[in-house]
Amino acid sequence: MAAVALFAATISPTRAQIPLSSPYDNPADLVREALAAPYGRAMVVEFGAVLRASADAACLRSKNLKPEQLETLGEAFLVKWGASSLRTLASFIDIALYETEFAKNAGAGAQTELDRLKADPDVKRYLAIERPRRRAAVVNYIVEQFTRYTLINRIMVGPVAPLASGNQALLDADPTEKVEADLEEFLASVSSEPLLRYLDISEKASAALETSLNTEQVRNSLGPSELFRGAEKDLAGLCIVSGNNPR
Numbered sequence: 001m002a003a004v005a006l007f008a009a010t011i012s013p014t015r016a017q018i019p020l021s022s023p024y025d026n027p028a029d030l031v032r033e034a035l036a037a038p039y040g041r042a043m044v045v046e047f048g049a050v051l052r053a054s055a056d057a058a059c060l061r062s063k064n065l066k067p068e069q070l071e072t073l074g075e076a077f078l079v080k081w082g083a084s085s086l087r088t089l090a091s092f093i094d095i096a097l098y099e100t101e102f103a104k105n106a107g108a109g110a111q112t113e114l115d116r117l118k119a120d121p122d123v124k125r126y127l128a129i130e131r132p133r134r135r136a137a138v139v140n141y142i143v144e145q146f147t148r149y150t151l152i153n154r155i156m157v158g159p160v161a162p163l164a165s166g167n168q169a170l171l172d173a174d175p176t177e178k179v180e181a182d183l184e185e186f187l188a189s190v191s192s193e194p195l196l197r198y199l200d201i202s203e204k205a206s207a208a209l210e211t212s213l214n215t216e217q218v219r220n221s222l223g224p225s226e227l228f229r230g231a232e233k234d235l236a237g238l239c240i241v242s243g244n245n246p247r
């Protein structure tokens with residue numbers, strides 16, 4: 001419980017890796033893609049197991065819900081609230097500030113150039129290798145913020161985020177470290193000008209995005225309670241109840 005409490009106190013939306021590459025990402029598409037990938041599927045299975053262990057048995061009987069249905073219903077919950085949380089996060093992006101910072105550091109027309117470079121063969125290969133890391137970042141962001149939300153609001157459901165639950169199988173299933181090793185190997189063998197330019201612009205886009213979110217409004221307003229506001233109603237429909245102490 002001490003580790004879980006520490007997790008709740010230290011993981012915040014603005015300190016966690018931002019799972020958006022630009023203000024123009026489609027949150028619903030990102031979440032569906034992330035949950036359809038192997039790591040996302042493993043997290044859906046884990047969420048179903050957590051729901052089955054946490055759901056109130058009398059409530060399940062009253063709703064005529066079978067425990068095995070909770071995985072499918074849990075996946076629908078993650079899709080809905082994952083997309084909602086990313087839309088909320090995106091709503092806090094100061095797009096004017098992002099565009100100003102991006103243009104200042106990468107040059108006028110940088111967004112158009114970035115999009116054009118994605119058609120380059122080396123860039124396409126880089127993106128294909130990197131994509132599982134991006135998907136994992138989306139999944140981890142959602143479950144980390146959800147876990148923190150349930151802890152803060154004393155919702156009686158076990159921790160889902162691997163960093164909080166200590167689920168070693170899920171920690172091992174996270175492809176991030178392997179992707180980073182594969183990217184390092186790829187970049188050591190390929191150094192084409194389009195790829196180097198793409199990496200340079202992408203880094204500046206990420207910096208501009210971080211700057212556009214690093215505002216007083218975000219620090220004061222954006223937290224798990226904002227990202228998952230109202231989710232307790234859907235959780236109650238899954239027979240997850242609030243209490244004085246989270247399980």
